[in-house]
Amino acid sequence: MTSFDKLIKYFERFPGIGARQAKRFAFHILTLEEPDVVELAELIRTINTSVATCPSCYRFHSIYNDVLHCQICRNESRDRSKLTIVERDTDIDAIERSGTYNGLYFVLGGMVPLLDSHDIKKLRGGTLKHLVAERAEQDLAEIILGFSINPDGENTGRYIEMLLKDTTTKHAITITHLGRGLSTGSELEYADSETIKNAFINRS
Numbered sequence: 376m377t378s379f380d381k382l383i384k385y386f387e388r389f390p391g392i393g394a395r396q397a398k399r400f401a402f403h404i405l406t407l408e409e410p411d412v413v414e415l416a417e418l419i420r421t422i423n424t425s426v427a428t429c430p431s432c433y434r435f436h437s438i439y440n441d442v443l444h445c446q447i448c449r450n451e452s453r454d455r456s457k458l459t460i461v462e463r464d465t466d467i468d469a470i471e472r473s474g475t476y477n478g479l480y481f482v483l484g485g486m487v488p489l490l491d492s493h494d495i496k497k498l499r500g501g502t503l504k505h506l507v508a509e510r511a512e513q514d515l516a517e518i519i520l521g522f523s524i525n526p527d528g529e530n531t532g533r534y535i536e537m538l539l540k541d542t543t544t545k546h547a548i549t550i551t552h553l554g555r556g557l558s559t560g561s562e563l564e565y566a567d568s569e570t571i572k573n574a575f576i577n578r579s
């Protein structure tokens with residue numbers, strides 16, 4: 376396999392990228408100036424040392440002055456009584472863009488598929504359970520399930536409710552569903568700010 380074909384194969388593994396787009400990316404790189412290619416290669420090579428997972432919400436964030444926690448978790452003005460659980464990092468970006476939510480987050484790291492739940496071990500269920508038990512002793516009052524409205528999203532919501540049932544019952548923590556404000560089939564990541572805003576207002 377040539378380097379060019381190898382590069383195409385790498386791009387094909389990117390989320391949402393098909394064979395044709397992968398080829399377009401590879402051809403685009405051929406048109407870049409040498410310094411840009413060097414910078415791009417260097418950015419990819421060093422991304423692991425400049426980005427870390429926040430030990431509180433598990434989103435990726437740029438490391439600055441060796442601070443472990445991300446900007447959102449460090450922000451004292453965020454409402455610590457609310458915790459929104461999302462599937463992935465990009466969902467947080469979409470919610471933050473809408474400027475409608477001031478609580479904290481937790482990135483589950485995936486969904487629980489309705490038909491095949493053996494991938495459940497890859498999710499951060501255990502970590503979440505531990506974190507919620509800890510926060511319940513402090514000021515946690517509401518958990519918002521921010522999953523997409525589709526069978527897998529609903530199944531993930533049921534899984535989380537079961538997982539946290541003991542703690543939420545004991546501490547009278549409310550669980551609300553953000554997805555009910557979104558239309559069927561819509562993914563949080565691609566929803567516009569107005570839709571997300573309404574989803575938060577109409578959560579139930």
Ligand SMILES: [Zn+2]
Binds near residue numbers: 434444
């Ligand atoms: Zn964080």
